[in-house]
Amino acid sequence: MNNSYQRIVMASRPNGEVKVENFRLETVPVPEINDGEVLIRNHFLSLDPYMRMRMEDVKSYAAPQAIGDTMIGGTAGQIVATKNPKFAIGDYVVGMQGWAEMGVSDGTLLRKVDTTHIPLSAYLGAVGMPGMTAWYGFTQIMQAKPGETIVVSAASGAVGSVVGQLAKLRGCRAVGIAGGAEKCAYVVNELGFDACIDYKAGNLLADLAAATPDGIDAIFENVGGEIFDACLSRMNPFGRIALCGMIAGYDGEPLPIKNTRVLLTMRLSMRGFIVSEYPELWPQGLKELGGLAATGKLKFRESVAPGLAAAPEAFLGLLKGKNFGKQLVKLN
Ligand code: NDP
DSSP states (O other): OOSEEEEEEEOSOOSSSOOGGGEEEEEEEOOOOOTTOEEEEEEEEEOOTHHHHHTSOSOOSSOOOOTTSBOOOOEEEEEEEEOOTTOOTTOEEEEOOOSBSEEEEOSTTOEEOOOSSSOGGGGGTTTSHHHHHHHHIIIIIIOOOTTOEEEEESTTSHHHHHHHHHHHHTTOEEEEEESSHHHHHHHHHTTOOSEEEEGGGSOHHHHHHHHOTTOEEEEEESSOHHHHHHHHTTEEEEEEEEEOOOGGGTTSOOOOOOTTHHHHHTTOEEEEOOGGGOGGGHHHHHHHHHHHHHTTOSOOOEEEEESGGGHHHHHHHHTTTOOOSEEEEEOO
């Protein structure tokens, strides 16, 4: 085994759009493990939109990323040394080792995973935190009944793709919104949504009206701004909104919402949520998602960047819609 590995730290806070200069690649020695700890070689790093919010020193649901520390991040890898009886060398695990090729853990935040029927990388996507986010928002907040129309933005992505597939499995009409014809074709033809609107085509309101002839009963909001506003204008009475993300504003752009009046006139319920705050529901959600993925009923797609050094560019791309499916980094 090498006696050093690479990691990426946050070099500085972004001022407006995040840039590659905000990150720094470092080579550090492989640490010794103490009793109760394991050493993990990470095979995949998950890149997620929330990381952009953590890079800012503002009041939020979690403490900001510290300058000079390894960037926060979910990882999937294999145990390479262990002094913890719960883990054996070779076990596949998912954890939060950050933007790093290796990591030490005391096991508390590690989840052993079975790669017999589900590839390791999927535990960072459809059968991991993003899938669980979709499951939570769909089952606990949208509470859509068969025959109802749901709309989800960023529909080809890690979270959105799962929302629409769960909605179809429960007999809903699933309408996605995504950027570009290729992503929309995938959402309808591969994922089985009833319709997908290309918000970049320039006819958002008219296209949304055509795709939701009976109005919208529940929104899964991932983007915010203009897209959210357009969906609000189509809401039916007593509609539900799972406010999951507002990625259009993470890099500093303002996100005006004009249609707030419909919250009143349509008597809507809107709830923001952070999926990590519901650990008691994860076993139930992941069991359902794992079962669906293992039997091919839950489809997913990945964009994989090669090597840790490629992570900053891939992260910038994620915030601009360059990813197509779950954004991962394959580590060496
Ligand atoms: P995705 O895999 O969907 O990737 C992000 C996608 O967002 C891009 O591919 C792009 O799709 C879209 N996007 C990016 N910038 C813009 C923009 N300016 N305007 C419109 N669309 C944009 O990411 P995830 O599935 O991981 O995350 C989706 C959302 O869910 C995010 O908002 C994220 O913060 C949120 N989230 C919330 C959690 C929670 O607990 N509340 C947990 C996990 C995720 P396109 O090309 O189609 O525009």
